[in-house]
Amino acid sequence: MVRAGGPFKTPPSRGLPARGDGGAGGTIPAAIEGTLSGVGDASAPRALRPSARSGIPAFEVMRITDEIARRRLDGHDVVSLCAGEPSARPAPGTLKPAGYTGPLGTTPLRAAIAGHYRAWYGVEVDPATVAVTTGSSGAFQLVFLAAFDPGDRVALASPGYPAYRNILAALGVQVIEISTGPKTRYQPTPELLDAAVAEHGPLAGLVVASPANPTGTMLGRGELTALVEWCRRGGARLISDEIYHGITFPAPGDPDPRGVTARELDPEAVVVNSFSKYWGMTGWRLGWALLPPSLLAPMEALASNFALSPPAPAQEFALSAFSEESYAEREEAVAGFARARSLILEAEPALNWGAAAPSDGAFYYYSDLGPQLERFGDSVRYARALLEGADVAVVPGVDFDPAAGDRAVRLSYAAGEAAIAEALERIIRFQG
Structure with a gap:
């Protein structure tokens, strides 16, 4: 299924008019029109040319x-009288x-x-x-x-x-x-x-x-x-x-x-x-x-x-x-995300939810609520009840999918192993 526009509609009066459009919307100002030739090849396919409204003069x-x-x-000793930027240094203690x-x-x-x-x-x-x-x-x-x-x-x-x-x-x-x-x-x-x-x-x-x-x-x-x-x-x-x-x-x-x-x-x-x-x-x-x-x-x-x-x-x-040190630290963090992810995957039977998306990367677990929908009705009600009843916050899927997200929730395991272990225990206990 393909949806156009989601909950949004394009206002008919918005946006720059086409070049030379003399209708109610007026024409593109000359100052902008004059820059358009410099930002793209008019013979290129439309999608590979810059937008008309991006053809504004640079500051x-x-x-x-x-x-x-x-x-x-490059080694030049430039004296700048250009920017309206105070020459006084920042206060001590600032970067x-x-x-x-x-x-x-x-x-x-x-x-x-x-x-x-x-x-x-x-x-x-x-x-x-x-x-x-x-x-x-x-x-x-x-x-x-x-x-x-x-x-x-x-x-x-x-x-x-x-x-x-x-x-x-x-x-x-x-x-x-x-x-x-x-x-x-x-x-x-x-x-x-x-x-x-x-x-x-x-x-x-x-x-x-x-x-x-x-x-x-x-x-x-x-x-x-x-x-x-x-x-x-x-x-x-x-x-x-x-x-x-x-x-x-x-x-x-x-x-x-x-x-x-x-x-x-x-x-x-x-x-x-x-x-x-x-x-x-x-x-x-x-x-x-x-x-x-x-x-x-x-x-x-x-x-x-x-x-x-x-x-x-x-x-x-x-x-x-x-730096090498930074990359090494971040790889340790990714290993921690992987361990937190494993905790969720191991808990899937006890969670008693529906089908989940394959979590190939990032630090998210997105799953249909399955049997829990019979009790709570939709993901918004489930998330609210979970927060109020177990102090565990998850995101209802409606933010990510306005049409079908009322059936799903997203868990972020960026919080780490300890937080995930505690949250899973609370969720399972809350669901009874």
Whole structure:
């Protein structure tokens, strides 16, 4: 089943009008229209061109700030009279690097991220194509703005992370939700996408996640390759959420133990990642996107206007995330997630729920409530009763799947073994 728009409807009056549209919506301002020719090839398929609304002028101060940083790295003694940034140093005790950076991040951090792809995947990434953002949420906002126009159709799997749906809908993009289930391991397939196109028309984009939230399922190399090829044939832009890469539980001998990055398969794909999950840096609000050349200028323009730059202290701190010591610590954390996951899998008979999604990665367990629905009615009532009766908090599936999520709940085992063991004991006792 394919659903369009979920609970959201695209307001007819929103969005920029088409170029030269003289209707009630007016025309694109000349200042913006004049920049559009510089952000994409008009002869390219629509989905592979930047959005019209991303063709805004960059904030020149931030562009110059980025150039100053590059020149200083090259040894130039630049005196900047550019930014409205106090020259007085931060108060004692605060982190020293607290000034603006380039809108797409510092050169050292972008290079370190590129090095991460070389080390983990054997994939060469040009640091110039790395955009550091305020978390992966900031990346999705900017990427969706840069890639899609109001009224474009973008498909995503359901159940899935609700922010995709909500951000796209807020931007006036038509969300095409692809209902998935056990037969496709809760991931989209070319056949499901063909059905979506037959029902709704051509797609401008496809958002995939591997490992996925809430299901934890992953796309294997063959499955992701099939989706890449489908997007090429259909002229759709692929956006791959890879923020849980590294938090994976592969079978022995798996050739891609950390997951397959879409950048390896398609240079036009957008890859989004974050320091929040594998590195556990949720509060630092730092992520990144790997961009195709056509989106670099639009992303820089948008970023320089929206956030000016990612937080400088977080960027400085994030450089240490790529040290051998940091990787070793994070692998210990992943081993802890694996042990917590095993506790849940071992408790499945005692939980007496229904079918669960294969938890290939991330730190989520998504399951139908099965027999518990007869007693509680739906997942919202179950979650509320569990919290009030046993002080255990789980997430009802309705947030991830508005149509069928009333039957399911998501457990996060990011809290660790001790918390999971205690929670399982309470749940089983609560259910009687």
